[in-house]
């Protein structure tokens with residue numbers, strides 16, 4: 001745009017078009033700079049869309065049709081789809097077509113042009129560009145969803161995986177603890193439950209690996225009845241982690257105890273086998289700045305404490321064993 005700002009001003013004496021190009025050119029340069037430094041905001045996209053459209057359409061409107069400014073409008077459908085996604089891209093494309101095609105017909109109604117043919121050619125090229133981008137973007141969206149699933153979801157149980165948990169940790173640590181910047185986040189606490197199936201090796205050894213897999217799936221389904229699936233992670237073979245936002249120590253303990261009791265009283269029936277299992281649960285509070293590694297180490301210690309005390313119990317804290325309750 002900045003090139004056309006100078007070109008229109010000094011070469012073909014079009015100060016109006018040059019001014020529009022100049023203003024939007026500087027704006028776009030700023031947005032590219034922000035995007036390059038990872039500071040792009042949603043409204044930047046809309047401003048880019050509107051400014052590119054205004055500059056291209058203004059040039060087309062003002063200049064003689066033989067100057068070929070209309071070719072720049074063919075770039076708009078791909079730009080719309082890339083900046084705003086396929087759906088909004090299609091809407092922008094249709095909106096721009098409404099004034100452009102009749103105007104092209106009127107402007108090319110001269111001795112040097114065939115108005116019908118130039119308008120039809122433009123219309124086909126314009127909508128074809130849109131169709132190609134629309135299909136590409138739709139496919140891209142679909143692939144992104146699939147890739148995300150493959151990257152963050154455990155394929156057996158459908159819960160999230162360890163990689164997703166690492167992302168969760170990074171995000172939790174990124175929220176500043178500054179009460180002046182984020183007053184509502186000040187009180188936020190995060191407690192995590194590590195739920196481990198007791199003697200799961202015996203299930204595999206007795207019933208086979210397939211039945212073991214089915215028990216893991218049933219176990220994940222049972223946990224999903226207690227909380228949203230996006231709070232559940234499978235972090236090891238028979239080990240799940242649940243995130244609890246803004247739960248006090250007592251609430252977290254009661255929550256864990258409810259899970260423990262439910263598992264104990266449930267008979268899992270994969271492929272018509274009756275299987276009773278129990279779980280040991282370790283609870284730990286997540287502190288800002290704590291690394292993923294150190295948290296898992298602490299949480300594992302809690303879990304080992306629970307296991308060492310006989311399994312089928314909830315253990316809160318590495319040192320404090322007072323809240324550990326052995327099942328009746």
Ligand SMILES: Nc1nc2c(ncn2[C@@H]2O[C@H](COP(=O)(O)OP(=O)(O)OP(=O)(O)O)[C@@H](O)[C@H]2O)c(=O)[nH]1
Pocket residue numbers: 156196197198199200201202204208209210211212213216236237238307311
């Ligand atoms: N079926 C199945 N088994 C798994 C999977 N991942 C890990 N395991 C099994 O889980 C078992 C875990 O055994 P251990 O670590 O000894 O734990 P445990 O038998 O539950 O004993 P404690 O945890 O000490 O109560 C092993 O037999 C693994 O083979 C899986 O995806 N499917």
